[in-house]
Amino acid sequence: MEINVAKRTGFCSGVQLAYNQVKNSIVDRNKIYIYGELVHNKKVIEELNRAGAITITELDDIPDDSINETVIIRAHGISKSEKDFLKKRFSKVIDMTCPIVTNLVKYVKGKQKDGFFVIVYGKPDHPEILGLKGNVDESKLLITLSPVKIPQRKILIVSQTTMGEEEYKNFIAGMVNINSFTEVLIRDTICSETVLREKETLELSKKSTLMLVIGGKNSSNTQKLYRISKKYCKRAYHIESDEELKEIVISPQDKIGIVTGSSTPKSELNKVLEYLRQKKEDLS
Ligand code: SF4
Known part of the structure; x- marks a missing residue:
């Protein structure tokens, strides 16, 4: 054999950083809140829960006495409005959004300011994409998994960080084939x-x-x-x-x-x- x-x-580097932060925070405070499942892994969630972590999946689930507590934002990131809400309800918000995801958000924001309409190759309901959507100008953004015909001419194409490389290349080719763009900027935003x-x-x-x-x-x-x-x-x-x-x-x-x-x-x-x-x- x-x-x-x-x-x-x-763990990948982004998840490892968030996980370490949760562990260290539990040591410091005995109890810590996490907004959203830290990882899609039952055993890890159970282990953290036993140690003193409390996962909240909805803003409505935040307990009334949270104002003296700390909450951690997981590696996927969240929308600006959700973060603002957490800031009002917790004494401390530790943002552990993966730096690769943060860079994608910053890049999209910057290019929208430069006049680009942004096409995101990604799953519309994926937490990372919901976070991205909630931090940029939604009127200059389209999230899709298949090529679509659009009226905009100056565009930027990016991908959700966890999509497949080959599928992304096919998607780009499809977008370019069925549209008449005057300016196309393509960025490889898939996590290495x-x-x-x-x-x-x-x-x-x-x-x-x-x-x-x-x-x-x-x-x-x-x-x-x-x-x-x-x-x-x-x-x-x-x-x-x-x-x-x-x-x-x-x-x-x-x-x-x-x-x-x-x-x-x-x-x-x-x-x-x-x-x-x-x-x-x-x-x-
Ligand atoms: S972007 Fe990459 S490193 Fe960051 S959390 Fe996602 S998979 Fe992990």
């Missing part, structure tokens, strides 16, 4: 960590007989890694934890590739590796 683990595993994880997944899937994609079932980036794995490796499995491994048939001849989503902690990966080491011993 051969086991190959992707080089990039565990996402791109590198996808490339590694593709390479590992091609040389593996069994692929394990570890991450929350509701994590869209983990789902994307699973789709890539499934395309090149018939026996690809999306698992949340080592407990699901008992259901998977593993043979001594297997070449196992392992990748994780950007919201999967290293501890989950280590448990999977421990299980596989034991299995290897049992099968030898």
Whole structure:
């Protein structure tokens, strides 16, 4: 049995920063509020809840006595109006929006001021996109997943930071083909960590007989890694934890590739590796 683990595993840099901030804040204050799920991973949320974090998903959920408390904004970011509301209801707001997402917002804002109409290749209901929308001029913005004909002529095309590289290129080609722009600015705003994880997944899937994609079932980036794995490796499995491994048939001849989503902690990966080491011993 051969086991190959992707080089990039565990939290991505943006999630790691937000996670560290939550942990440190709990040590300082015993209790901390987080606006929105910090990561799409049940186990991490449960661990943080046990330590003293309280996740609020709606502004209506903010308790009446919050004025002496601290709230943390997760890596996806939020709209300006939501942030303003949090500032009124909490004594301290710690904004842990990922710097890559913040840069995208700043860039879009600046180009709108320069007269560009902005096309965003992204999912209209994704938290990052809702945050972007709520920080820029909505009248000069269109969010779409498929190319559309528009009347504007001077445009900027950007992407949600977690979209696929190939799909973004196809989208750009489609937009340019069906429109008559006089000025088009194209910016690669996809997060490089996402791109590198996808490339590694593709390479590992091609040389593996069994692929394990570890991450929350509701994590869209983990789902994307699973789709890539499934395309090149018939026996690809999306698992949340080592407990699901008992259901998977593993043979001594297997070449196992392992990748994780950007919201999967290293501890989950280590448990999977421990299980596989034991299995290897049992099968030898
Ligand atoms: S995936 Fe990239 S953009 Fe998104 S939080 Fe992680 S580092 Fe930031």
